[in-house]
Amino acid sequence: MFPARAHREYPHRYRLEAGQCKKCGKVVFPRRLICPVCGHREFGKVILPDTGKLVSYSVIRVAPSQFTDEAPYAIGIAELTNGVKLMAQVADCDVDNIKVGMDIRIEFRRIQTDGHHGVLSYGYKFVPKWY
Protein backbone atom coordinates (compact mmCIF):
# COMPACT_ATOMS: atom_id res chain seq x y z
CA MET A 1 0.00 0.00 0.00
CA PHE A 2 1.32 3.44 -0.91
CA PRO A 3 2.33 5.35 2.25
CA ALA A 4 0.18 8.38 1.42
CA ARG A 5 -2.88 6.21 0.92
CA ALA A 6 -2.48 4.64 4.35
CA HIS A 7 -1.48 7.91 6.01
CA ARG A 8 -4.56 9.83 4.96
CA GLU A 9 -6.79 7.27 6.70
CA TYR A 10 -4.88 7.40 10.02
CA PRO A 11 -7.26 9.89 11.69
CA HIS A 12 -10.12 7.41 11.10
CA ARG A 13 -8.32 4.16 11.65
CA TYR A 14 -6.03 5.16 14.54
CA ARG A 15 -8.10 7.72 16.40
CA LEU A 16 -11.72 7.04 15.28
CA GLU A 17 -12.10 10.67 14.23
CA ALA A 18 -15.45 11.44 12.66
CA GLY A 19 -17.09 14.58 11.31
CA GLN A 20 -20.18 16.12 12.88
CA CYS A 21 -22.35 18.39 10.74
CA LYS A 22 -22.49 21.83 12.32
CA LYS A 23 -26.06 22.33 11.14
CA CYS A 24 -27.97 19.08 11.71
CA GLY A 25 -25.59 17.17 14.00
CA LYS A 26 -25.23 14.10 11.71
CA VAL A 27 -22.02 12.19 12.53
CA VAL A 28 -20.22 10.88 9.42
CA PHE A 29 -17.45 8.27 9.49
CA PRO A 30 -15.24 8.57 7.55
CA ARG A 31 -15.32 12.33 7.06
CA ARG A 32 -17.18 13.86 4.12
CA LEU A 33 -17.20 17.27 2.48
CA ILE A 34 -20.99 17.61 2.40
CA CYS A 35 -23.60 16.35 4.84
CA PRO A 36 -25.66 13.49 3.31
CA VAL A 37 -28.69 14.55 5.38
CA CYS A 38 -28.89 18.34 5.11
CA GLY A 39 -26.27 19.35 2.53
CA HIS A 40 -24.36 21.59 4.94
CA ARG A 41 -20.59 21.82 4.34
CA GLU A 42 -19.10 22.64 7.73
CA PHE A 43 -18.14 19.89 10.13
CA GLY A 44 -16.67 19.72 13.59
CA LYS A 45 -14.40 16.88 14.71
CA VAL A 46 -15.74 14.26 17.12
CA ILE A 47 -14.27 10.99 18.39
CA LEU A 48 -16.50 7.93 17.97
CA PRO A 49 -17.55 6.11 21.13
CA ASP A 50 -15.71 2.80 21.52
CA THR A 51 -18.66 0.62 22.49
CA GLY A 52 -21.75 -0.65 20.71
CA LYS A 53 -23.74 -3.72 19.69
CA LEU A 54 -23.31 -6.11 16.76
CA VAL A 55 -26.16 -5.84 14.26
CA SER A 56 -24.83 -8.55 11.94
CA TYR A 57 -21.83 -10.83 11.45
CA SER A 58 -20.37 -13.52 9.22
CA VAL A 59 -17.54 -16.00 9.61
CA ILE A 60 -15.29 -15.77 6.55
CA ARG A 61 -13.93 -19.18 5.59
CA VAL A 62 -12.80 -18.35 2.04
CA ALA A 63 -10.60 -15.30 2.52
CA PRO A 64 -8.95 -12.86 0.12
CA SER A 65 -5.19 -13.30 -0.33
CA GLN A 66 -4.08 -10.84 2.36
CA PHE A 67 -6.21 -12.61 4.99
CA THR A 68 -5.84 -16.31 4.05
CA ASP A 69 -3.62 -17.05 7.07
CA GLU A 70 -6.30 -15.74 9.40
CA ALA A 71 -9.32 -17.69 8.12
CA PRO A 72 -11.69 -18.51 9.62
CA TYR A 73 -12.25 -15.02 10.98
CA ALA A 74 -15.39 -13.06 11.70
CA ILE A 75 -16.52 -9.73 10.32
CA GLY A 76 -19.40 -7.74 11.71
CA ILE A 77 -21.30 -4.50 11.56
CA ALA A 78 -21.74 -2.75 14.90
CA GLU A 79 -23.97 0.15 15.83
CA LEU A 80 -22.07 2.35 18.27
CA THR A 81 -23.73 4.07 21.20
CA ASN A 82 -24.13 7.28 19.14
CA GLY A 83 -25.88 5.43 16.29
CA VAL A 84 -22.94 5.34 13.85
CA LYS A 85 -22.46 1.96 12.15
CA LEU A 86 -19.14 0.57 10.98
CA MET A 87 -17.70 -2.70 9.73
CA ALA A 88 -14.71 -4.47 11.27
CA GLN A 89 -13.40 -7.88 12.20
CA VAL A 90 -14.70 -9.44 15.40
CA ALA A 91 -11.60 -10.63 17.27
CA ASP A 92 -10.74 -12.47 20.49
CA CYS A 93 -13.81 -14.66 20.48
CA ASP A 94 -15.00 -18.11 19.51
CA VAL A 95 -16.31 -17.44 16.00
CA ASP A 96 -19.05 -20.04 16.46
CA ASN A 97 -20.54 -18.18 19.42
CA ILE A 98 -20.99 -14.69 17.97
CA LYS A 99 -24.54 -13.38 18.19
CA VAL A 100 -26.53 -10.45 16.87
CA GLY A 101 -26.99 -7.98 19.73
CA MET A 102 -23.66 -8.88 21.36
CA ASP A 103 -21.96 -5.97 23.19
CA ILE A 104 -18.62 -5.06 21.66
CA ARG A 105 -15.77 -2.69 22.31
CA ILE A 106 -13.47 -1.19 19.67
CA GLU A 107 -9.74 -1.87 20.02
CA PHE A 108 -6.72 -0.74 18.03
CA ARG A 109 -5.26 -3.77 16.22
CA ARG A 110 -3.06 -4.87 13.36
CA ILE A 111 -5.33 -5.46 10.35
CA GLN A 112 -3.15 -6.77 7.55
CA THR A 113 0.35 -7.19 6.19
CA ASP A 114 0.58 -5.64 2.79
CA GLY A 115 2.73 -6.15 -0.29
CA HIS A 116 6.13 -7.73 -0.87
CA HIS A 117 7.77 -5.78 1.97
CA GLY A 118 5.18 -6.79 4.53
CA VAL A 119 4.14 -3.27 5.48
CA LEU A 120 1.87 -3.48 8.51
CA SER A 121 -1.53 -1.80 8.42
CA TYR A 122 -3.33 -0.98 11.63
CA GLY A 123 -6.91 -0.05 12.40
CA TYR A 124 -9.85 -1.05 14.58
CA LYS A 125 -11.43 -4.38 15.43
CA PHE A 126 -14.40 -5.30 17.58
CA VAL A 127 -13.86 -7.47 20.66
CA PRO A 128 -16.54 -8.86 22.95
CA LYS A 129 -17.09 -6.34 25.72
CA TRP A 130 -16.40 -8.83 28.53
CA TYR A 131 -12.92 -9.49 27.18
Place this chain on the structure above:
Amino acid sequence: MRDVAVVGVGLHKWGELWDKSLRDVFVEPALAAIDNAGVDHIDSMVVGCMSGGLFAGQEHLGSLLADYLGQAGIPASRVESACASGGLAFRTAFMEVASGMSDIVLAGGVEKMTDVSGDGATYALATAADQEYEVFNGATFPGLYALMAVAHMHKYGTTRDMLTAVAVKNHNNGSMNPYAQYPFKTTKQEVEESVMVASPLRIMDCSPITDGGAAVILTTVDIAKKLKKPIIKVIGSGHATDSIALHSREDMTTLRATTLAAERAFKMAGKTIKDIEFAEVHDCFTIAEIVVTESLGIFPAGKGGEAALRGETGLDGKFPINTSGGLKSKGHPVGATGIGQIIELVKQLSGVAENGRQLKKTPKIGLAQNMGGSGGSTLVHILEVI
Protein backbone atom coordinates in the same frame (compact mmCIF):
# COMPACT_ATOMS: atom_id res chain seq x y z
CA MET B 1 -38.62 10.36 -26.68
CA ARG B 2 -38.93 7.83 -29.48
CA ASP B 3 -40.34 4.35 -28.83
CA VAL B 4 -37.53 1.78 -28.64
CA ALA B 5 -37.60 -1.98 -29.32
CA VAL B 6 -35.18 -4.89 -28.98
CA VAL B 7 -34.86 -6.50 -32.41
CA GLY B 8 -31.97 -8.92 -32.04
CA VAL B 9 -30.25 -10.98 -29.37
CA GLY B 10 -26.94 -12.84 -29.29
CA LEU B 11 -25.61 -15.26 -26.71
CA HIS B 12 -22.90 -17.94 -26.67
CA LYS B 13 -22.48 -20.57 -23.98
CA TRP B 14 -21.10 -19.16 -20.73
CA GLY B 15 -18.52 -20.94 -18.60
CA GLU B 16 -14.78 -21.38 -18.21
CA LEU B 17 -13.83 -20.57 -21.79
CA TRP B 18 -10.10 -21.36 -21.81
CA ASP B 19 -9.79 -21.12 -25.61
CA LYS B 20 -11.40 -17.71 -25.88
CA SER B 21 -10.02 -14.26 -25.17
CA LEU B 22 -11.92 -11.22 -23.90
CA ARG B 23 -12.47 -10.03 -27.47
CA ASP B 24 -13.70 -13.44 -28.71
CA VAL B 25 -16.06 -13.74 -25.76
CA PHE B 26 -17.62 -10.42 -26.79
CA VAL B 27 -17.51 -10.60 -30.60
CA GLU B 28 -19.23 -14.00 -30.97
CA PRO B 29 -22.51 -13.00 -29.30
CA ALA B 30 -22.30 -9.47 -30.79
CA LEU B 31 -22.16 -10.90 -34.33
CA ALA B 32 -24.99 -13.27 -33.44
CA ALA B 33 -27.10 -10.30 -32.28
CA ILE B 34 -26.46 -8.36 -35.51
CA ASP B 35 -27.36 -11.45 -37.58
CA ASN B 36 -30.44 -12.13 -35.48
CA ALA B 37 -31.65 -8.54 -35.92
CA GLY B 38 -31.10 -8.65 -39.66
CA VAL B 39 -29.69 -5.11 -39.69
CA ASP B 40 -27.08 -4.12 -42.29
CA HIS B 41 -25.16 -1.84 -39.91
CA ILE B 42 -25.06 -0.44 -36.39
CA ASP B 43 -24.74 3.28 -35.71
CA SER B 44 -23.09 2.96 -32.33
CA MET B 45 -22.38 0.52 -29.51
CA VAL B 46 -22.16 0.50 -25.72
CA VAL B 47 -20.43 -2.31 -23.82
CA GLY B 48 -20.76 -3.03 -20.12
CA CYS B 49 -17.65 -4.46 -18.48
CA MET B 50 -16.80 -4.27 -14.80
CA SER B 51 -13.05 -4.69 -14.88
CA GLY B 52 -11.24 -5.47 -18.11
CA GLY B 53 -8.26 -3.89 -16.39
CA LEU B 54 -8.04 -6.23 -13.41
CA PHE B 55 -9.33 -9.39 -15.09
CA ALA B 56 -7.48 -9.12 -18.40
CA GLY B 57 -5.16 -6.10 -18.12
CA GLN B 58 -7.19 -4.49 -20.89
CA GLU B 59 -8.95 -1.13 -20.85
CA HIS B 60 -10.05 1.05 -23.81
CA LEU B 61 -12.64 -1.59 -24.58
CA GLY B 62 -15.04 0.53 -26.66
CA SER B 63 -12.48 0.92 -29.43
CA LEU B 64 -10.92 -2.53 -29.16
CA LEU B 65 -14.23 -4.36 -29.29
CA ALA B 66 -15.70 -2.17 -32.05
CA ASP B 67 -12.61 -2.90 -34.14
CA TYR B 68 -12.79 -6.68 -33.62
CA LEU B 69 -16.51 -6.53 -34.38
CA GLY B 70 -15.59 -5.10 -37.79
CA GLN B 71 -17.03 -1.73 -36.85
CA ALA B 72 -13.92 0.45 -36.39
CA GLY B 73 -14.98 4.04 -36.85
CA ILE B 74 -18.36 3.96 -35.11
CA PRO B 75 -18.82 5.68 -31.76
CA ALA B 76 -18.26 2.98 -29.11
CA SER B 77 -18.06 3.27 -25.36
CA ARG B 78 -17.59 1.07 -22.34
CA VAL B 79 -19.67 1.75 -19.24
CA GLU B 80 -19.11 0.48 -15.71
CA SER B 81 -21.34 0.02 -12.70
CA ALA B 82 -19.73 -3.09 -11.20
CA CYS B 83 -22.04 -6.11 -11.66
CA ALA B 84 -24.73 -3.80 -13.09
CA SER B 85 -22.52 -2.73 -16.02
CA GLY B 86 -24.61 -4.73 -18.52
CA GLY B 87 -27.85 -3.16 -17.34
CA LEU B 88 -26.22 0.25 -17.57
CA ALA B 89 -25.06 -0.47 -21.15
CA PHE B 90 -28.66 -1.36 -22.04
CA ARG B 91 -30.00 1.84 -20.49
CA THR B 92 -27.32 3.95 -22.21
CA ALA B 93 -28.14 2.42 -25.59
CA PHE B 94 -31.86 2.85 -24.91
CA MET B 95 -31.37 6.56 -24.18
CA GLU B 96 -29.28 6.97 -27.33
CA VAL B 97 -32.04 5.54 -29.55
CA ALA B 98 -34.90 7.19 -27.63
CA SER B 99 -33.23 10.60 -27.86
CA GLY B 100 -32.79 10.39 -31.62
CA MET B 101 -29.00 10.50 -31.46
CA SER B 102 -28.71 7.09 -33.18
CA ASP B 103 -31.15 4.73 -34.90
CA ILE B 104 -29.55 1.32 -34.40
CA VAL B 105 -27.39 0.68 -31.32
CA LEU B 106 -25.77 -2.49 -30.01
CA ALA B 107 -25.84 -2.93 -26.23
CA GLY B 108 -23.40 -5.57 -25.08
CA GLY B 109 -21.71 -6.90 -22.01
CA VAL B 110 -18.59 -8.96 -21.43
CA GLU B 111 -16.36 -10.29 -18.68
CA LYS B 112 -13.36 -12.58 -19.04
CA MET B 113 -12.81 -13.75 -15.45
CA THR B 114 -10.71 -16.92 -15.67
CA ASP B 115 -7.44 -15.38 -16.88
CA VAL B 116 -6.64 -14.63 -13.23
CA SER B 117 -6.47 -16.96 -10.20
CA GLY B 118 -9.32 -17.33 -7.73
CA ASP B 119 -7.55 -14.86 -5.43
CA GLY B 120 -7.17 -12.42 -8.32
CA ALA B 121 -10.86 -12.71 -9.19
CA THR B 122 -11.83 -12.19 -5.54
CA TYR B 123 -9.64 -9.08 -5.46
CA ALA B 124 -11.10 -7.69 -8.69
CA LEU B 125 -14.70 -8.29 -7.58
CA ALA B 126 -14.02 -6.73 -4.18
CA THR B 127 -13.22 -3.43 -5.90
CA ALA B 128 -17.01 -3.01 -6.16
CA ALA B 129 -17.13 -2.69 -2.35
CA ASP B 130 -15.72 0.15 -0.22
CA GLN B 131 -11.96 -0.47 -0.39
CA GLU B 132 -10.99 1.58 2.67
CA TYR B 133 -13.82 0.68 5.05
CA GLU B 134 -14.99 -2.81 4.01
CA VAL B 135 -12.32 -4.60 1.97
CA PHE B 136 -9.45 -3.24 4.12
CA ASN B 137 -11.05 -4.94 7.13
CA GLY B 138 -11.36 -8.35 5.46
CA ALA B 139 -14.79 -8.22 3.84
CA THR B 140 -15.46 -10.37 0.78
CA PHE B 141 -18.54 -10.26 -1.45
CA PRO B 142 -20.01 -13.45 -0.02
CA GLY B 143 -19.23 -11.89 3.38
CA LEU B 144 -21.20 -8.70 2.65
CA TYR B 145 -24.24 -10.66 1.43
CA ALA B 146 -23.84 -12.92 4.47
CA LEU B 147 -24.14 -9.81 6.67
CA MET B 148 -27.40 -9.01 4.85
CA ALA B 149 -28.55 -12.61 5.30
CA VAL B 150 -27.88 -12.69 9.05
CA ALA B 151 -29.62 -9.34 9.53
CA HIS B 152 -32.60 -10.56 7.44
CA MET B 153 -32.79 -13.82 9.40
CA HIS B 154 -32.62 -11.93 12.69
CA LYS B 155 -35.30 -9.40 11.73
CA TYR B 156 -37.74 -11.61 9.80
CA GLY B 157 -36.95 -15.21 10.73
CA THR B 158 -35.71 -16.10 7.25
CA THR B 159 -34.27 -19.64 7.34
CA ARG B 160 -31.67 -21.90 5.72
CA ASP B 161 -34.53 -23.77 3.98
CA MET B 162 -35.58 -20.58 2.20
CA LEU B 163 -32.07 -19.88 0.86
CA THR B 164 -31.85 -23.49 -0.28
CA ALA B 165 -35.17 -23.22 -2.12
CA VAL B 166 -33.75 -20.39 -4.26
CA ALA B 167 -30.66 -22.40 -5.27
CA VAL B 168 -32.66 -25.58 -6.05
CA LYS B 169 -35.23 -23.64 -8.09
CA ASN B 170 -32.64 -21.71 -10.11
CA HIS B 171 -30.63 -24.84 -10.92
CA ASN B 172 -33.84 -26.56 -12.00
CA ASN B 173 -34.56 -23.69 -14.42
CA GLY B 174 -30.92 -23.49 -15.55
CA SER B 175 -30.85 -27.22 -16.33
CA MET B 176 -33.08 -26.33 -19.30
CA ASN B 177 -30.88 -23.46 -20.50
CA PRO B 178 -28.35 -24.55 -23.17
CA TYR B 179 -26.26 -21.42 -22.54
CA ALA B 180 -25.89 -21.97 -18.79
CA GLN B 181 -22.50 -22.55 -17.19
CA TYR B 182 -23.90 -25.10 -14.72
CA PRO B 183 -26.98 -26.62 -16.38
CA PHE B 184 -27.57 -29.27 -13.73
CA LYS B 185 -30.20 -29.78 -11.08
CA THR B 186 -29.27 -29.81 -7.42
CA THR B 187 -30.89 -31.03 -4.21
CA LYS B 188 -31.54 -29.64 -0.76
CA GLN B 189 -28.92 -32.01 0.64
CA GLU B 190 -26.25 -30.98 -1.89
CA VAL B 191 -26.83 -27.30 -1.20
CA GLU B 192 -26.85 -27.67 2.58
CA GLU B 193 -23.75 -29.88 2.67
CA SER B 194 -21.72 -27.72 0.28
CA VAL B 195 -18.62 -25.97 1.60
CA MET B 196 -19.13 -22.89 3.80
CA VAL B 197 -17.80 -19.69 2.21
CA ALA B 198 -19.01 -16.96 4.57
CA SER B 199 -21.55 -18.16 7.13
CA PRO B 200 -24.44 -18.70 6.58
CA LEU B 201 -23.67 -18.72 2.83
CA ARG B 202 -22.29 -21.91 1.30
CA ILE B 203 -20.77 -22.31 -2.15
CA MET B 204 -24.19 -23.41 -3.46
CA ASP B 205 -25.60 -20.06 -2.32
CA CYS B 206 -23.08 -18.25 -4.54
CA SER B 207 -23.05 -17.45 -8.25
CA PRO B 208 -19.89 -18.65 -10.02
CA ILE B 209 -16.89 -17.06 -11.74
CA THR B 210 -17.75 -17.02 -15.44
CA ASP B 211 -16.42 -16.02 -18.84
CA GLY B 212 -19.22 -14.73 -21.00
CA GLY B 213 -20.61 -12.13 -23.31
CA ALA B 214 -24.06 -11.11 -24.53
CA ALA B 215 -25.46 -8.52 -26.91
CA VAL B 216 -28.78 -7.08 -28.07
CA ILE B 217 -29.73 -4.66 -30.84
CA LEU B 218 -31.95 -1.70 -30.00
CA THR B 219 -33.74 0.42 -32.56
CA THR B 220 -36.89 2.48 -32.96
CA VAL B 221 -40.26 0.76 -33.10
CA ASP B 222 -40.70 2.22 -36.62
CA ILE B 223 -37.52 0.57 -37.89
CA ALA B 224 -38.41 -2.64 -36.05
CA LYS B 225 -41.68 -2.76 -38.00
CA LYS B 226 -39.79 -2.41 -41.29
CA LEU B 227 -37.53 -5.30 -40.23
CA LYS B 228 -40.76 -7.34 -39.81
CA LYS B 229 -39.74 -8.29 -36.28
CA PRO B 230 -42.03 -9.01 -33.34
CA ILE B 231 -42.09 -5.73 -31.45
CA ILE B 232 -40.60 -6.12 -27.98
CA LYS B 233 -40.71 -2.62 -26.65
CA VAL B 234 -38.65 -1.18 -23.82
CA ILE B 235 -41.43 0.52 -21.85
CA GLY B 236 -39.55 1.34 -18.65
CA SER B 237 -35.98 2.08 -17.60
CA GLY B 238 -34.95 2.98 -14.04
CA HIS B 239 -31.53 3.56 -12.53
CA ALA B 240 -30.61 4.36 -8.92
CA THR B 241 -27.66 4.46 -6.54
CA ASP B 242 -27.06 3.93 -2.82
CA SER B 243 -24.05 3.99 -0.47
CA ILE B 244 -21.73 1.23 -1.63
CA ALA B 245 -20.70 0.51 1.99
CA LEU B 246 -23.34 -1.74 3.54
CA HIS B 247 -22.85 -0.28 7.03
CA SER B 248 -23.63 3.24 5.76
CA ARG B 249 -27.22 2.26 4.92
CA GLU B 250 -30.11 2.86 7.25
CA ASP B 251 -31.51 -0.65 6.78
CA MET B 252 -29.47 -3.52 5.36
CA THR B 253 -32.42 -5.90 5.06
CA THR B 254 -33.74 -4.04 2.03
CA LEU B 255 -32.16 -2.69 -1.18
CA ARG B 256 -33.12 0.94 -1.54
CA ALA B 257 -31.53 1.42 -4.96
CA THR B 258 -33.61 -1.48 -6.28
CA THR B 259 -36.82 0.04 -4.92
CA LEU B 260 -35.95 3.47 -6.39
CA ALA B 261 -34.93 2.11 -9.80
CA ALA B 262 -38.14 0.06 -9.95
CA GLU B 263 -40.29 3.07 -9.04
CA ARG B 264 -38.68 5.05 -11.87
CA ALA B 265 -39.12 2.23 -14.39
CA PHE B 266 -42.78 1.73 -13.35
CA LYS B 267 -43.44 5.46 -13.65
CA MET B 268 -42.03 5.58 -17.18
CA ALA B 269 -43.99 2.47 -18.18
CA GLY B 270 -47.22 3.57 -16.52
CA LYS B 271 -47.37 0.15 -14.84
CA THR B 272 -47.18 -1.32 -11.34
CA ILE B 273 -45.64 -4.54 -10.07
CA LYS B 274 -49.10 -6.16 -10.46
CA ASP B 275 -48.79 -5.80 -14.25
CA ILE B 276 -45.51 -7.75 -14.37
CA GLU B 277 -45.80 -11.47 -15.17
CA PHE B 278 -42.22 -12.67 -14.52
CA ALA B 279 -38.77 -11.28 -13.72
CA GLU B 280 -35.08 -11.91 -14.07
CA VAL B 281 -33.38 -10.67 -10.88
CA HIS B 282 -29.81 -10.38 -9.66
CA ASP B 283 -29.34 -13.55 -7.56
CA CYS B 284 -25.58 -13.21 -7.11
CA PHE B 285 -26.29 -14.98 -3.80
CA THR B 286 -29.47 -16.80 -2.75
CA ILE B 287 -30.25 -14.15 -0.11
CA ALA B 288 -30.03 -11.47 -2.83
CA GLU B 289 -32.95 -13.00 -4.76
CA ILE B 290 -35.07 -13.01 -1.59
CA VAL B 291 -34.26 -9.39 -0.68
CA VAL B 292 -34.67 -8.19 -4.30
CA THR B 293 -38.12 -9.76 -4.67
CA GLU B 294 -39.13 -7.85 -1.53
CA SER B 295 -37.49 -4.58 -2.61
CA LEU B 296 -39.26 -4.74 -5.99
CA GLY B 297 -42.58 -5.11 -4.16
CA ILE B 298 -43.33 -8.60 -5.51
CA PHE B 299 -43.60 -9.81 -1.90
CA PRO B 300 -43.93 -7.80 1.33
CA ALA B 301 -40.76 -7.13 3.35
CA GLY B 302 -39.71 -10.29 5.16
CA LYS B 303 -41.95 -12.57 3.09
CA GLY B 304 -39.65 -13.26 0.09
CA GLY B 305 -38.10 -16.34 1.70
CA GLU B 306 -41.45 -17.95 2.53
CA ALA B 307 -42.67 -17.29 -1.02
CA ALA B 308 -39.58 -19.02 -2.45
CA LEU B 309 -40.09 -21.96 -0.10
CA ARG B 310 -43.74 -22.29 -1.16
CA GLY B 311 -42.69 -22.47 -4.82
CA GLU B 312 -44.33 -19.19 -5.80
CA THR B 313 -41.23 -18.16 -7.77
CA GLY B 314 -40.92 -21.43 -9.73
CA LEU B 315 -41.80 -21.91 -13.41
CA ASP B 316 -45.36 -22.86 -12.44
CA GLY B 317 -45.57 -20.40 -9.56
CA LYS B 318 -47.64 -17.25 -9.49
CA PHE B 319 -44.58 -15.02 -10.08
CA PRO B 320 -41.77 -16.91 -11.88
CA ILE B 321 -38.32 -15.56 -11.02
CA ASN B 322 -35.16 -16.31 -12.98
CA THR B 323 -36.58 -18.68 -15.58
CA SER B 324 -33.08 -18.65 -17.16
CA GLY B 325 -31.53 -20.25 -14.10
CA GLY B 326 -30.40 -16.88 -12.79
CA LEU B 327 -26.83 -15.95 -12.03
CA LYS B 328 -26.63 -19.05 -9.84
CA SER B 329 -26.93 -21.63 -12.62
CA LYS B 330 -26.50 -19.63 -15.83
CA GLY B 331 -23.27 -18.02 -14.54
CA HIS B 332 -22.28 -14.47 -13.66
CA PRO B 333 -19.81 -12.87 -16.10
CA VAL B 334 -20.38 -9.62 -14.28
CA GLY B 335 -20.42 -7.13 -17.17
CA ALA B 336 -22.58 -9.42 -19.33
CA THR B 337 -25.14 -10.43 -16.71
CA GLY B 338 -27.50 -7.48 -17.24
CA ILE B 339 -27.67 -8.12 -21.00
CA GLY B 340 -28.16 -11.85 -20.38
CA GLN B 341 -31.23 -11.01 -18.30
CA ILE B 342 -32.70 -8.89 -21.12
CA ILE B 343 -32.16 -11.80 -23.54
CA GLU B 344 -34.13 -14.14 -21.27
CA LEU B 345 -36.98 -11.60 -21.17
CA VAL B 346 -36.96 -11.39 -24.99
CA LYS B 347 -37.01 -15.20 -25.30
CA GLN B 348 -39.88 -15.65 -22.85
CA LEU B 349 -41.87 -12.79 -24.41
CA SER B 350 -41.31 -14.32 -27.87
CA GLY B 351 -42.30 -17.79 -26.63
CA VAL B 352 -38.99 -19.37 -27.67
CA ALA B 353 -37.24 -20.19 -24.35
CA GLU B 354 -35.51 -23.55 -24.85
CA ASN B 355 -36.05 -27.06 -23.47
CA GLY B 356 -39.32 -26.71 -21.64
CA ARG B 357 -38.53 -23.68 -19.49
CA GLN B 358 -40.85 -21.48 -21.60
CA LEU B 359 -43.66 -20.24 -19.36
CA LYS B 360 -46.85 -22.12 -20.24
CA LYS B 361 -48.85 -19.00 -20.97
CA THR B 362 -46.50 -16.89 -23.09
CA PRO B 363 -46.08 -13.67 -21.08
CA LYS B 364 -46.64 -10.17 -22.43
CA ILE B 365 -44.61 -8.15 -19.93
CA GLY B 366 -41.45 -8.86 -17.94
CA LEU B 367 -38.93 -7.08 -15.73
CA ALA B 368 -35.14 -7.32 -15.35
CA GLN B 369 -33.28 -6.14 -12.24
CA ASN B 370 -29.47 -5.93 -12.34
CA MET B 371 -27.43 -4.60 -9.41
CA GLY B 372 -23.85 -3.64 -8.65
CA GLY B 373 -21.83 -4.56 -5.58
CA SER B 374 -23.90 -5.16 -2.45
CA GLY B 375 -26.69 -3.07 -3.99
CA GLY B 376 -24.95 0.29 -4.42
CA SER B 377 -26.37 0.58 -7.94
CA THR B 378 -29.39 -0.93 -9.66
CA LEU B 379 -30.90 -0.93 -13.15
CA VAL B 380 -34.50 -2.02 -13.73
CA HIS B 381 -35.97 -2.51 -17.21
CA ILE B 382 -39.49 -3.44 -18.26
CA LEU B 383 -40.15 -5.01 -21.68
CA GLU B 384 -43.54 -5.58 -23.30
CA VAL B 385 -44.67 -7.32 -26.49
CA ILE B 386 -46.85 -4.97 -28.51
